[in-house]
Amino acid sequence: xxxxxxxxxxxxxxxxxxxxxxxxxxxxxxxxxxxxxxxxxxxxxxxxxxxxxxxxxxxxxxxxxxxxxxxxxxxxxxxxxxxxxxxxxxxxxxxxxxxxxxxxxxxxxxxxxxxxxxxxxxxxxxxxxxxxxxxxxxxxxxxxxxxxxxxxxxxxxxxxxxxxxxxxxxxxxxxxxxxxxxxxxxxxxxxxxxxxxxxxxxxxxxxxxxxxxxxxxxxxxxxxxxxxxxxxxxxxxxxxxxxxxxxxxxxxxxxxxxxxxxxxxxxxxxxxxxxxxxxxxxxxxxxxx
Numbered sequence: 001x002x003x004x005x006x007x008x009x010x011x012x013x014x015x016x017x018x019x020x021x022x023x024x025x026x027x028x029x030x031x032x033x034x035x036x037x038x039x040x041x042x043x044x045x046x047x048x049x050x051x052x053x054x055x056x057x058x059x060x061x062x063x064x065x066x067x068x069x070x071x072x073x074x075x076x077x078x079x080x081x082x083x084x085x086x087x088x089x090x091x092x093x094x095x096x097x098x099x100x101x102x103x104x105x106x107x108x109x110x111x112x113x114x115x116x117x118x119x120x121x122x123x124x125x126x127x128x129x130x131x132x133x134x135x136x137x138x139x140x141x142x143x144x145x146x147x148x149x150x151x152x153x154x155x156x157x158x159x160x161x162x163x164x165x166x167x168x169x170x171x172x173x174x175x176x177x178x179x180x181x182x183x184x185x186x187x188x189x190x191x192x193x194x195x196x197x198x199x200x201x202x203x204x205x206x207x208x209x210x211x212x213x214x215x216x217x218x219x220x221x222x223x224x225x226x227x228x229x230x231x232x233x234x235x236x237x238x239x240x241x242x243x244x245x246x247x248x249x250x251x252x253x254x255x256x257x258x259x260x261x262x263x264x265x266x267x268x269x270x271x272x273x274x275x276x277x278x279x280x281x282x283x284x285x286x287x288x289x
Contacts, residue, residue: 008147009107010114015091016144019046021108023084030216034082034116036223040192043076043106043118046090054137067131071188071227072101073121073155078221080115087111093146095119100130102141105148120188155224155268157254162228162263166287167240167256171201175233186231192223195255195267198239202253206280220253220271229264231257237264242286244268246278254286 008014027038082088088108095105101123108116124133133141160166173194181187196219203214231237238258245252251273257265273281 009105009117012089012091012107012109012112014146015093015105015107016146017046017050017092018089018109019049019092021046021088021090023082023086023088025084028084029219030213031219032084034078034084034086035196035219036076036078036221037189037193037196039076039078039108039116039118040074040189040223042090042108043074043104043120044187044189046092046106047104047120050092052137052140054134054140068125068183070123070125070183070230071120072123073227074119074188074192074223074225075155076116076118076192076223078116080110080113082108082110082115086115088115092144094141094144095146095148097133097138097141097145100124100132102133105146155226157226157266157268160288161254161256161266164238164240164256164258164261164263167242167254168284168287169198169202169205169241170238170258171198171241172236172238173197174236175231177233180233183230184232186233188225188227191227191231191257191265192225192267194237194239194257195223195225195269196220198241198255199253199269199271201239202241202284203276206276206284215274218271218274218276220269222270223267224269225265225267227265229262231259231264235259241284243281243284244286246273246281249273251276251281 027034029035091107093105096103104120106118107114123130175186179186179190240256242254244254253269255267256263
């Protein structure tokens with residue numbers, strides 16, 4: 001299911017930071033509009049480019065010792081078609097500050113119309129694991145808090161989703177050197193594209209369209225991601241795919257990244273049902289004990 005966002009977060013005035021973004025050709029999906037993977041890259045760019053003085057001291061001065069910032073969860077939700085020639089701004093703010101983590105909230109506006117929403121949960125960690133957020137960083141983040149007293153809890157799929165045998169369909173993918181980020185693991189944008197590959201491969205199995213892949217209008221517009229473990233390089237992975245729910249208009253897919261039998265990532269994706277046959281989809285339901 002798509003994440004619930006308060007109506008206030010769909011207005012530009014809700015965000016303490018607004019930045020223009022220019023679409024790139026690589027942001028487009030097969031339908032010629034900005035894809036969910038492209039949005040994930042936009043969110044990463046604005047997140048990394050945010051000026052937080054405490055982070056600068058962390059990196060340049062080593063004031064707080066060795067540390068890493070890791071993504072624990074992520075959502076991306078395209079609300080409307082986003083053409084390449086649109087004029088876009090991204091709103092950024094803080095939805096939640098926890099003990100060792102904080103949650104960014106994002107919104108994409110075309111003029112003043114909200115066309116996409118998202119969030120990421122970032123964990124502050126040392127070699128020993130998650131660590132208490134430094135007071136200086138907490139103060140920086142506090143200046144960006146959105147007016148959202150009841151921020152949604154991070155996405156947490158059940159433990160049964162970590163069982164490789166629960167997924168009736170799978171596609172093999174190999175990590176490439178270009179997938180690796182500065183933490184030396186597979187980048188979050190790449191992982192969303194892997195989930196998209198998994199869904200597209202299931203569509204190809206259902207529709208057998210041949211060269212060019214399945215109809216682009218079936219691509220999911222919403223992803224909710226949990227990063228279970230670091231996805232490293234080099235390695236060969238499987239993307240498990242299952243159907244979780246079907247209604248008259250949408251399909252919800254359950255996805256998992258597996259290294260052998262070990263689960264290293266999970267996601268839900270929601271996309272249009274289109275001409276997909278309900279009985280055919282039922283054949284790929286998640287396998288439960």
